[in-house]
Amino acid sequence: MNRLDKRYVGIHNELNGGMTDTAKIIRDAWVFGLIPEKETCKGWNAQALEGLWEKVNAEWEKYGFGVGKLPPELRARFMRIQQKAFDEARAAGWDAERDIQDE
Numbered sequence: 001m002n003r004l005d006k007r008y009v010g011i012h013n014e015l016n017g018g019m020t021d022t023a024k025i026i027r028d029a030w031v032f033g034l035i036p037e038k039e040t041c042k043g044w045n046a047q048a049l050e051g052l053w054e055k056v057n058a059e060w061e062k063y064g065f066g067v068g069k070l071p072p073e074l075r076a077r078f079m080r081i082q083q084k085a086f087d088e089a090r091a092a093g094w095d096a097e098r099d100i101q102d103e
Contacts, residue, residue: 005045006045006046007042007043007044007045008022008041008042008043008044008045008046008049009042010040010041010042010043011023011026011027011040011041011042012040013040013042016089016092016094017085017088017089017090017091017092017093017094018085018088018089018092019085019089019094019096022041022049023085025049025052025053025056026039026040026041026052027081027082027085028056028059028060028078029052029055029056030077030081031074031077031078031081032055032056032059032074034052034055034056034059035052037081067079
């Protein structure tokens with residue numbers, strides 16, 4: 001099976017409670033309204049995820065890649081989505097300090 005045949009497991013089925021680069025792209029896509037918040041991207045291939053990353057990156061570029069530069073509505077959505085993700089990841093056993101020490 002080559003890279004393009006592999007399918008993503010979905011943000012809610014990820015290791016580390018969804019604290020991965022791919023999950024971050026999905027959460028950011030939710031923030032910017034590129035995909036609905038109910039979209040988990042389960043079954044997407046690498047090419048589709050890369051396309052989503054390009055769209056997310058283009059949105060961040062508009063705001064200088066800084067959360068503090070987001071308009072209030074987007075900043076509030078970002079904070080809500082991130083807080084929920086952190087809470088769910090911690091409940092699933094993710095430990096941010098352990099990940100930092102591993103690097």
